[in-house]
Amino acid sequence: MRIILLGAPGSGKGTQANLIAQRYAIPHISTGDILRQQGNPDQVDINQTMMNTGELVVDELVIPLIKQRLNQEDCQNGFVLDGFPRTIPQAKSIKSLYIQIVLEFILPPSLIIERINGRLIHPLSGRIYHKQFNPPKKEGVDDITGEPLCIRKDDKTDAIYKRLITYQQKTAPLIEYFHKKARNGCLKYFPVDGTKSVEEVSRILMNILHRVFFK
Template identity: 50%
Template structure:
């Protein structure tokens, strides 16, 4: 489970304006000026959504707007191992043995990471928790969350977004057969060289990743909905088929 967590957090999904966005569905409070000064109060956020839903774009907006770091479990693990912290050394020993890193160890690393100075105003968790046991472990360890944000996009829309992407391997330029097609089908606009489909963008791979999301992570939607109903966090759901600008503005209206 943790291994798949790291693999998914490593997978890079280019966020393009036409492929992301959102419309707030549940919170109707007055909108906030997205150009307002960064807040100084603590803001601890979990961002939920399937791969390709547009989380990367909105995570970047949140980091820039509110001055909080995005915490990736993969990056966190590598940093702890490199720094030689006790938990990092323990994790290295487990990984070197080809074993799965336990939830308890990951929670320890999260607590270690969020205690650092750059998290003084809050943090944005990327790819964690991914399962209900991990969410339970966070709560049991006193890691409070102020906002849970879900970006919701139908599976077929995600398949269309991701499986339609084409990449020029030499430059990294990204096209889309529907939304951003090259001038000549299958060819890079600059070099005229062939475009390729990355393994992560193959339709079969996308559908497998979506299946994993629905099995492991989608239950967190109901979990955090109950937590919010108990008054212990705020939960907001956004329609990710809308524009990037729309979802950013609506995010700003709830992150107060």
Template identity: 45%
Template sequence: MRIIFIGAPGTGKGTQAQWITNQYNIPKISTGDILRNTVLDNTELSKKIKKFINYGKLVDDNIIIRLIKKRMEEKDCHQGFLLDGFPRTVVQANELKKNKIKIDYVIEFLLQDELILKRIQGRRIHTKSGRIYHITYNPPKIENYDDVTGEKLVTREDDTQEKIKKRIQEYKIFTVPLIQYYKYESILGNVKYYKIDANATALKIKNNIKNILKNSY
């Protein structure tokens, strides 16, 4: 089971990714997580990544691909994986194909821009685990504290209205061609492509995804 989630920030991908990793025992591979972990190392590669981040630029595709491939070689990926936040472009999708990384399912999350803004501004994160909460849609049992560890939740630095709008625009520019790419791949029979109404309840979305994946298990 090799899955790609496509969707703008705030469409609920993280919540569903967390459920899938628990339900099907496959890891979520997030480029954001990989980059954050890599910059903690004192290596030449981490220094290069820091330069991209400090200048507000996207990290070079060659670096991302190298890190993704390395992550996929780990034992927990042998039964499958979920890619969240990658690929972002057709070039990256072609790199996956070139490296013979087979994808079974591509699931697109659809949500209006104004709802995305509302969702992200209410989002709270448990930094160590990546668990995601929302003050309205998915609140923790105790306000502002993680359900599992009891540690304090945080708001991401880039979850401001101005930065969210910029991320939505960037998503549209880069991802619309990617969606067309995978739609064509589905016509060719290389992947199964599905759309999800991300404005539905978390439970309904979970059940929709469960129905999509039911033939894999």
């Protein structure tokens, strides 16, 4: 199961990628997590600064890291990609992996901003909460570890607008790129209504994946 989740920041990709990964026992590959966990402190600082201000990390840095991750043994039976590719060159860099399905999350910018503004993160695990839509059991702490939750720097207002603009400029062209591949029969492409609840979106995704992979 080689899956790409495509959508603007705050569209729900990370939450749904985790659910898909758990359901089908495949790794959730998050570009942001990989960039934050790099071993080179100088490069971590560069990447973190770019992400905090809403910039995309340049292809020359991110492509080798993702390809290295996808070559690891746990990806042999599939993976779900969240936050990669974000540009057409990135998509072309993994065309040899024969991506099977792209799921595009669609929702208006106003809802994206509302969602991001209330988002909370458990830094070590990447678990995502929301003050309104998916609150932790105890305010301000992770359900599993009890450790404090935080707001990511790139979820602050100035960075949110920058990230949305960057998405439209750099990532939105991927929609036509993948549509063309779908028309040519190279992969399956499904738009998903991202305005629905986490549970509803999950049901939609699981139904799509069941039809594609198990019928």
